[in-house]
Amino acid sequence: MRGTVPVPPGVRTLRGYQRSWLVKDLVAGVVLTTLLVPQGMAYAELAGLPAITGLYTSVMCLLAYAVAGPSRILVLGPDSSLGPMIAATILPLVASGGDSERAVALASVLALMVGAITILAGVARLGFIADLISKPTMIGYMNGLALTILVGQLPKLFGFSVDADGLIGELDALVRKLADGATVPAAVAVGGCCIVLVLLLQRLVPKVPAVLVMVVLAIGATVAFDLGEHGVKLVGRLPKGLPPFTVPDIRWDDLGPLFVGALGIALVSLADTISNASAFANRSGQEVRGNDEMIAIGAANAAAGLFQGFPVSTSGSRTAVAERAGARTQLTGLVGAGLILLMLVLLPGLFRNLPQPALAAVVITASLSLADLSGAGRLWRQRKAEFWLCMAAFLGVALLGVLPGIAVAVGLSILNVFRRAWWPYSTVLGRVAGLEGYHDVRSHPDAQRLPGLVLLRFDAPLFFANAKSFRDEVLRAVRDAAEPRCVVIAAEPVTDVDTTAADVLEELDEVLRGRGVDLVFAELKDPVRRKVERYGLAQAFGPEAFFPTVESAVEAYRARAGVDW
Known part of the structure; x- marks a missing residue:
């Protein structure tokens, strides 16, 4: 034609x-x-x-x-x-x-x-x-x-x-x-x-x-x-x-x-x-x-x-x-x-x-x-x-x-642009009375936190330049928590994970497991989840490490740990 x-x-x-x-x-x-x-x-x-x-x-x-x-x-x-x-x-x-x-x-x-x-x-x-x-x-x-x-x-x-x-x-x-x-x-x-x-x-x-x-x-x-x-x-x-x-x-x-x-x-x-x-x-x-x-x-x-x-x-x-x-x-x-x-x-x-x-x-x-x-x-x-x-x-x-x-x-x-992705905003989340969902504890210092749970949000894609910054933020939050047992990453802002970041995540999981802390992801976007599976992280972490929502991840931790707000 x-x-x-x-x-x-x-x-x-x-x-x-x-x-x-x-x-x-x-x-x-x-x-x-x-x-x-x-x-x-x-x-x-x-x-x-x-x-x-x-x-x-x-x-x-x-x-x-x-x-x-x-x-x-x-x-x-x-x-x-x-x-x-x-x-x-x-x-x-x-x-x-x-x-x-x-x-x-x-x-x-x-x-x-x-x-x-x-x-x-x-x-x-x-x-x-x-x-x-x-x-x-x-x-x-x-x-x-x-x-x-x-x-x-x-x-x-x-x-x-x-x-x-x-x-x-x-x-x-x-x-x-x-x-x-x-x-x-x-x-x-x-x-x-x-x-x-x-x-x-x-x-x-x-x-x-x-x-x-x-x-x-x-x-x-x-x-x-x-x-x-x-x-x-x-x-x-x-x-x-x-x-x-x-x-x-x-x-x-x-x-x-x-x-x-x-x-x-x-x-x-x-x-x-x-x-x-x-x-x-x-x-x-x-x-x-x-x-x-x-x-x-x-x-x-x-x-x-x-x-x-x-x-x-x-x-x-x-x-x-x-x-x-x-x-x-x-x-x-x-x-x-x-x-x-x-x-x-x-x-x-x-x-x-x-x-x-x-x-x-x-x-x-x-x-x-x-x-x-x-x-x-x-x-x-x-x-x-x-x-x-x-x-x-x-x-x-x-x-x-x-x-x-x-x-x-x-x-x-x-x-x-690179600076914002290199050092993005990250924060611990908690539950605020009268508000649905989970919110920044810096904006709401009186937010409630579950004993042993670290709920963390990282506002950027994970790639080679900020992967170690992400690891350090997680470890810092774990160090500041009282008797941490689980880290839930509110991953909705994470729009990508490259191979360097995947290796850092695998190393981070091993470090946390050695301390008796589970690493869990909630609200990973489907394209990102497929990349994680292609990298072999889904098999390494296990299906119990991924949840469709933050609420389901928190409820699963509550049931497993027997704790309440």
């Missing part, structure tokens, strides 16, 4: 397109374009690339996602969280003279690599990879990223540039330049006013496109006050024409560093995409298909990489703008891409008088939205251990750099 060719999500949407959506999609596309252009140029420069590449990237990723994307309203494009990662990957490989053509070629290959990684991950159904970064470490990472972006944009805001690496180096260079009097007063005035204007408009009138208003006023100020003659750097005339199809040419020894950067960028892009897709799908009643999103993100990155673009991700802010403007389908993105193309062909000089400090203001205000100081404060109040994880991720980005920072964030998330 021949398989059917899968229909791209964009084609499926087109088949079911309703005429009533058209006006809303067109209006939303126009509104969205006012945000796409200045942000695209600003984030390109954040990545260390010419401003025009941001527009090429915006066009190609919007076109690709409109065809391959499963979400009807997600908006892709250059992203403030990826910009520093792209710069950290490509700038060390660029010649000291700052060869922009080589930088563009490296960024394009980086986008192709990110596209290949995410497509392969989607085909292999590895959508869960996006969960490798926990919320506390992501908060710390984003706070560190926000600080890094802010410090990196301050020189442009003051009207000069610095040549330094890392947060500490950039801060030191910034202070030295300020001390040497390199500040351009007109640039500071323009940049400061732009930041204040955007923040005020976003807070007071969120439905107004704050970035567009700021860009129009900044261009007007340039013309009115001739800011270019006062030392303010301008964007200048953009190259005219459509995004050029280009096969990037780089050296073989560039591939290793680019691949390392691509892995980090792909991980952040996927985590950002899945979280944004989930948030907007919940509001619109759509279903999130993580693996399909990965393939679509890969297609968008590949398209950008073939037309002098750089890696992209979804944007929560741009998607929110499209949603508020009434977007119904990806036609909104197609309209945005079409308008950018018209501008490049017919009006390439439209933004020639846009001040560079205004672009810095766009990036700085975006970096402020990345920071989540209240989230860090909440972690401090709710769980100190996760707050310190957050701070470690923050310091990893701030002190080691963006790419090592993402490695630190992922590593800390994995270690935190």
Whole structure:
């Protein structure tokens, strides 16, 4: 039987397109374009690339996602969280003279690599990879990223540039330049006013496109006050024409560093995409298909990489703008891409008088939205251990750099999971008057215990890393009990037993038998019970060592020992 060719999500949407959506999609596309252009140029420069590449990237990723994307309203494009990662990957490989053509070629290959990684991950159904970064470490990472972006944009805001690496180096260079009097007063005035204007408009009138208003006023100020003659750097005339199809040419020894950067960028892009897709799908009643999103993100990155673009991700802010403007389908993105193309062909000089400090203001205000100081404060109040994880991720980005920072964030998330399984919570249980079942004696110090019975709960699967911890907890509980005769393990939280843990259990049983203490298990899940039988423990312990419920195990001990509460 021949398989059917899968229909791209964009084609499926087109088949079911309703005429009533058209006006809303067109209006939303126009509104969205006012945000796409200045942000695209600003984030390109954040990545260390010419401003025009941001527009090429915006066009190609919007076109690709409109065809391959499963979400009807997600908006892709250059992203403030990826910009520093792209710069950290490509700038060390660029010649000291700052060869922009080589930088563009490296960024394009980086986008192709990110596209290949995410497509392969989607085909292999590895959508869960996006969960490798926990919320506390992501908060710390984003706070560190926000600080890094802010410090990196301050020189442009003051009207000069610095040549330094890392947060500490950039801060030191910034202070030295300020001390040497390199500040351009007109640039500071323009940049400061732009930041204040955007923040005020976003807070007071969120439905107004704050970035567009700021860009129009900044261009007007340039013309009115001739800011270019006062030392303010301008964007200048953009190259005219459509995004050029280009096969990037780089050296073989560039591939290793680019691949390392691509892995980090792909991980952040996927985590950002899945979280944004989930948030907007919940509001619109759509279903999130993580693996399909990965393939679509890969297609968008590949398209950008073939037309002098750089890696992209979804944007929560741009998607929110499209949603508020009434977007119904990806036609909104197609309209945005079409308008950018018209501008490049017919009006390439439209933004020639846009001040560079205004672009810095766009990036700085975006970096402020990345920071989540209240989230860090909440972690401090709710769980100190996760707050310190957050701070470690923050310091990893701030002190080691963006790419090592993402490695630190992922590593800390994995270690935190391992730590919880390595040293899980365990406790002795007792009977509490007026409550059914058996409860933690730490929470209920007055809980009753049967003489000679140790009822223990261990809240984790048993595996090589915590098997000895489990053994020590059991032996400690036996040592603290008065004349112990039986240990009942309330095993409902034990979701697995590996071979190392099985050997430790067998040794523990022998030790306890030597002390005249029985080891009994209650509420073992069926899959775990089958593993225990496969290891031969059921035969070694005997059928009397396994009970379906804690109550039946306790009652069997009462009958055998002749004791009561």
